[in-house]
Amino acid sequence: MKTPAIPPNEEHRLRALHSLNVLDTLAEDRFDRLTRMAKAMFDVPIALVTLIDENRQWFKSCIGIDATETSRDFSFCGHTILGDGVLIINDTTQDERFADNPLVVGDPKIRFYVGYPLTVMHKWKIGTLCIIDYEPRNFSPEQCALLKDLAGMVEKELMAVQMATLDEMTNLPNRRGFMSIANRILAWCIRNNSSATLAFFDLNNFKTINDTFGHAEGDNALIEFAEQLDGAFRESDAVARLGGDEFVMLLSGVSKLEITDRMEAFKTHMAARNAESKRGYDISFSYGLVDFDPAVHHSTEDLLRCADTLMYEHKKNELRRSAPFLQAEATLKVAALIE
DSSP: OOOOOOOTTHHHHHHHHHHTOOTTOOOOHHHHHHHHHHHHHHTOSEEEEEEEOSSEEEEEEEESOOOSEEEGGGOSHHHHTTSSSOEEESOGGGOTTTTTOHHHHSTTOOOEEEEEEEEETTTEEEEEEEEEESSOOOOOHHHHHHHHHHHHHHHHHHHHHHHTTBOTTTOSBOHHHHHHHHHHHHHHHHHTTOOEEEEEEEETTHHHHHHHHOHHHHHHHHHHHHHHHHHHSOTTSEEEEEETTEEEEEEESOOHHHHHHHHHHHHHHHHHHHHHHOOSSOOOEEEEEEEOOTTTOOSHHHHHHHHHHHHHHHHHHHHHHHHHHHHHHHHHHHHHHHO
């Protein structure tokens, strides 16, 4: 038996999967309807919508089988997500990858398998639509096209799920999406005794931008900040827009000192962007950093509240420091007008 290889983009693939917040959810007719169609169209006893998690293959929809998941190590679909097209195994007993697979030599004694990878966010293969039979079979090009069409319908349903966890304006995860991702990252950090730090961002003077330049320009400011924030840090860092002008980022495996240096570098980067854009206003921000401590932060909400509090303390301190300068600047302007 050949164990499925791990894709080179596995970390990001898992983030995309977990951001859907669909693992371990109840059965839904919109997915079951499509597996029923696949079962009938191809006259097979089993049809599945599978999702490939870190160590398991979980079934979002399963027709013709009672199991809800299997180990990823001997999953057929773990092989399917490594390619871009249909994976056809006409006779598993004649394929060295699967001949001694536990699902072949034992129940349900798979003899025929066809799967098509399900892709979300245009690039991440998170699972499959697959069909299974107990007897060897052939599968025609026309049938491949039909299975691909059905898989496209499954992807659209997954996109509908995704939209519920995605901020429409910035294309970052929204609060719901972030909570799902963060819960899994923090659980991983606890299991592996790894560090994590939450950064909570709030744009400065955002109301002034809206009032002075209009809400459309305020939206542009949010979009630009989201793009710069998402692009300035590691792809493995979880970035989200909580709502309004509040953003968060969860970083794992990085020291707080290094994160503070990165934040200051990001401030310098944004200052340079402001100077280049000449948009008539600056996009600036305040932030708070909190190191995750499982003994103190019993939930992601606890961590968010702590980071939010520190961010506002930071913002108040910045306002206090800038107040004398702003007062002096105003005095100079008044004096210039008098002259």
